[in-house]
Amino acid sequence: MLKLYSFGPGANSLKPLLTLYEKGIPFEQHLLNPAKFEHHSDWFKAINPRGQVPALADNGRVVTESTVICEYLEDAHPTEVKLRPDDHHDRAQMRVWTKWVDEYFCWCVSTIGWHRYIGNMVKSLSDAEFEEKVKAIPIPEQQLKWRRAREGFPQDLLDEEMRKIAVSVRRLDDHLADHEWLAGGMFSLADICNFAIANGMENGFSDLVNESDSPHLLRWIRQINERPACREMFAQVPHELAPAKKKEG
Amino acid sequence: MLKLYSFGPGANSLKPLLTLYEKGIPFEQHLLNPAKFEHHSDWFKAINPRGQVPALADNGRVVTESTVICEYLEDAHPTEVKLRPDDHHDRAQMRVWTKWVDEYFCWCVSTIGWHRYIGNMVKSLSDAEFEEKVKAIPIPEQQLKWRRAREGFPQDLLDEEMRKIAVSVRRLDDHLADHEWLAGGMFSLADICNFAIANGMENGFSDLVNESDSPHLLRWIRQINERPACREMFAQVPHELAPAKKKEG
Numbered sequence: 001m002l003k004l005y006s007f008g009p010g011a012n013s014l015k016p017l018l019t020l021y022e023k024g025i026p027f028e029q030h031l032l033n034p035a036k037f038e039h040h041s042d043w044f045k046a047i048n049p050r051g052q053v054p055a056l057a058d059n060g061r062v063v064t065e066s067t068v069i070c071e072y073l074e075d076a077h078p079t080e081v082k083l084r085p086d087d088h089h090d091r092a093q094m095r096v097w098t099k100w101v102d103e104y105f106c107w108c109v110s111t112i113g114w115h116r117y118i119g120n121m122v123k124s125l126s127d128a129e130f131e132e133k134v135k136a137i138p139i140p141e142q143q144l145k146w147r148r149a150r151e152g153f154p155q156d157l158l159d160e161e162m163r164k165i166a167v168s169v170r171r172l173d174d175h176l177a178d179h180e181w182l183a184g185g186m187f188s189l190a191d192i193c194n195f196a197i198a199n200g201m202e203n204g205f206s207d208l209v210n211e212s213d214s215p216h217l218l219r220w221i222r223q224i225n226e227r228p229a230c231r232e233m234f235a236q237v238p239h240e241l242a243p244a245k246k247k248e249g
Numbered sequence: 250m251l252k253l254y255s256f257g258p259g260a261n262s263l264k265p266l267l268t269l270y271e272k273g274i275p276f277e278q279h280l281l282n283p284a285k286f287e288h289h290s291d292w293f294k295a296i297n298p299r300g301q302v303p304a305l306a307d308n309g310r311v312v313t314e315s316t317v318i319c320e321y322l323e324d325a326h327p328t329e330v331k332l333r334p335d336d337h338h339d340r341a342q343m344r345v346w347t348k349w350v351d352e353y354f355c356w357c358v359s360t361i362g363w364h365r366y367i368g369n370m371v372k373s374l375s376d377a378e379f380e381e382k383v384k385a386i387p388i389p390e391q392q393l394k395w396r397r398a399r400e401g402f403p404q405d406l407l408d409e410e411m412r413k414i415a416v417s418v419r420r421l422d423d424h425l426a427d428h429e430w431l432a433g434g435m436f437s438l439a440d441i442c443n444f445a446i447a448n449g450m451e452n453g454f455s456d457l458v459n460e461s462d463s464p465h466l467l468r469w470i471r472q473i474n475e476r477p478a479c480r481e482m483f484a485q486v487p488h489e490l491a492p493a494k495k496k497e498g
Contacts (some may be wrong), residue, residue: 063341065348072341088324089310095317103352140416167389 001008002027003057005047007034008237011113012066013054014196017237019070019189021229025078031238035121036152051138067098070189083189090184097182097190106197108164111188113204115158118149125150168209169217172198177215180223187227195224251276252306254296256283257486260362261355263302263445266486268319268438270478272329280487281359284370289385300387315445316347322391332438346431346439351438355446357413364407365453367398374399418457418466421447425465429472434477442472 004027006013020027032038032053040051048055048064056063065074073086085091137143182190199221201209224230253276269276281287281302289300297304305312305401312321323333334340378484386392431439448470450458473479
């Protein structure tokens with residue numbers, strides 16, 4: 001049986017989670033609590049030495065990186081509901097969108113999320129407690145991000161990230177104005193991976209994602225939320241962990 | 250007939266180029282000169298509106314993004330020489346490596362390359378000439394990178410990028426110490442995409458890539474250079490454009 005280690009239905013964790021629900025593949029749900037730094041605990045680093053969720057264990061072999069896990073599920077379960085276009089050109093377009101999430105869209109949203117949520121979480125720790133948490137983080141860049149969240153991100157960085165978020169919203173809304181889905185005329189991993197970051201932005205970024213400025217993006221967010229697999233996922237997976245999107249990016 | 254638009258055998262352009270040579274797929278070679286800013290010219294932006302190489306045209310449909318093009322060539326030409334492992338887990342490992350190049354390794358090497366080569370190139374332009382070149386660049390982030398290259402990158406950014414390059418070299422050398430190839434026990438897109446950035450580092454970054462500090466990485470670089478497809482590529486494709494690696498990243 002597949003085992004998925006995740007923070008629940010938000011941000012990068014949502015990608016393989018929704019993929020599993022859409023494909024109807026049974027799996028064991030292992031939820032980690034980011035507020036307890038469970039992803040940096042020794043038992044989890046034995047599964048993913050980089051201390052990052054999501055991670056998928058399949059017969060003892062572990063696959064990491066959310067987008068890679070989604071492609072893996074397509075490779076390993078090609079006969080269930082298809083989430084990749086068959087046409088090679090359409091499939092390439094799908095990958096341009098999933099790659100764009102990983103290289104651009106997710107980072108700017110993540111920094112703002114860290115600024116708003118992680119900052120307060122780590123500021124409540126004592127210096128000694130904080131240093132102990134940081135010591136457990138295996139990736140130097142992640143250690144730095146925790147330190148920056150505690151010190152407060154510089155305003156010019158936050159401004160730059162907000163600029164990129166506006167660019168991202170524009171790009172998605174423009175494309176969705178004349179496409180039902182992002183790639184290949186079908187609901188695909190391109191939609192799942194972008195939805196993972198965009199869902200909830202109508203609340204957290206309402207000055208950008210709203211009925212008058214980005215109606216097509218809003219339409220698409222609602223349409224995905226109404227899919228049976230998506231409703232089932234949100235109904236079954238604890239909501240306490242949902243804001244992980246804003247916590248871990 | 251496939252048409253590949255590239256800067257020649259260096260950096261991101263090398264990825265689809267070597268993939269085509271390895272697979273033995275005939276294609277039309279279209280080389281652009283980065284020093285003449287040909288990738289920002291109107292004729293090329295009609296092919297790729299983002300003004301970036303490489304781009305592959307297949308029967309009038311265009312595929313962009315170097316890693317996506319490589320996967321496309323595997324999807325569209327599965328019976329030629331295989332550059333993706335069949336095993337799903339091995340294929341996922343391959344994608345972890347190609348994703349790492351795109352999100353981490355290529356960026357730090359690229360900034361140093363821009364600092365060393367593009368800086369001098371754009372400093373020789375007048376203000377008016379420079380502004381005209383920048384106006385033709387469709388992506389705001391790329392415009393900013395050109396401006397920074399002209400002004401000079403801040404030293405703390407350059408130091409940080411050098412730190413990341415050292416981390417990258419260590420990661421590759423450690424893995425190659427007990428693996429002939431990066432993923433799945435075979436020469437794959439993981440090797441091609443990392444080689445695209447790593448090849449030549451024994452010259453440009455000899456304090457990191459050398460016989461005593463990273464012998465396994467060096468062994469792997471040489472081994473790829475000796476492959477018939479790689480020799481053929483370097484022999485056939487003009488060398489003037491090879492340093493594009495250092496120019497465009």
